[in-house]
Amino acid sequence: MAAPNAEWVLMYRGGLTRSRIAALTRAPPSTVGYHLAMARAADPGLQTAHENAASTRARVSVQGVARMRQLVAMVQETGRYPSRTSPATDERSLAAWLERRRHDATAGTLAPAYRDGLAVLPDWQRPPRPVADEVRWQDRFAALVRYRAAGHDWPRHKTVPSGEEHDLGLWLHSQRQKAHRGDLHPAKAQALDKLLPGWRAGRQRGRKPRNGSGNSD
Known part of the structure; x- marks a missing residue:
């Protein structure tokens, strides 16, 4: 495993402790500590960011980080943000997650890990x-x-x-x-x-309605 582990560093920056990261990722605490020590040495501001995030109790979970990565991948691949009215359950869940992060950002309680991770998306708080x-x-x-x-x-x-x-x-x-x-x-x-086959032509004269009633729709 390449050190430092980017996901662990992101979680630490978001306020999670070494033991919490180890519990969430099922990794030995000593291994997590080693990676975080390397990250702090490379980034002097990491410890301060961690303490600030912890003091505001900003919550970052493994699932949340996974959601963020899924969102970034979707926007970069499709050029659009998820819709809450999408027929796909996963997309609706992702849209709800993004809405909560936007609310957190407006309230000033967005976890730094999410703030930094979402920064790669242009104007993610208000889509262009x-x-x-x-x-x-x-x-x-x-x-x-x-x-x-x-x-x-x-x-x-x-x-x-x-x-x-x-x-x-x-x-x-x-x-x-x-x-x-x-x-x-x-x-x-x-x-x-x-x-929606037939969308170009639309209604056909004399065609029996799909619902089988005598009405037109």
Whole structure:
């Protein structure tokens, strides 16, 4: 194992003691102590950071560090932050974790380990507009998938003045326009084709509604 262990140093910086780190990682306390001693020698400010974090009782866990790494990997790979309305349970959990860290940062109680680890993400406390737009797109997409899975026909926006159907119909109309102009990102078009086949054409005249009733949706 390369010394010092980066994960142990991160946990120590966040206020955890040597014994706590050893217990969480199931490593011998003496081994953890050796790694931390090397880290303190290389970084004179580490001990102060540890004491400051411990004094504010900032909590950092192995699971929290894993969540942070998962978040960083996702944002760097996809260019977007997790959505709380995603159909994927893991992504919703990650979004909830990020929301708590944003709250901690606003309250001034964010653990230094999280602060330093999340610093690699641009403006993570308030996603930049392109990222926020992507999150909104994913939210609408997931909502439409659920709407169709519930047995509804394609949503309308002109004949329905408000409500979920209107909002989804307006969003779907926008995607069709972008696709027609060639402005829709290929990955988004592929996602729509895969999970919402027929989205380009929409409602068909004379077709029996999916829910089998006499109503149009």
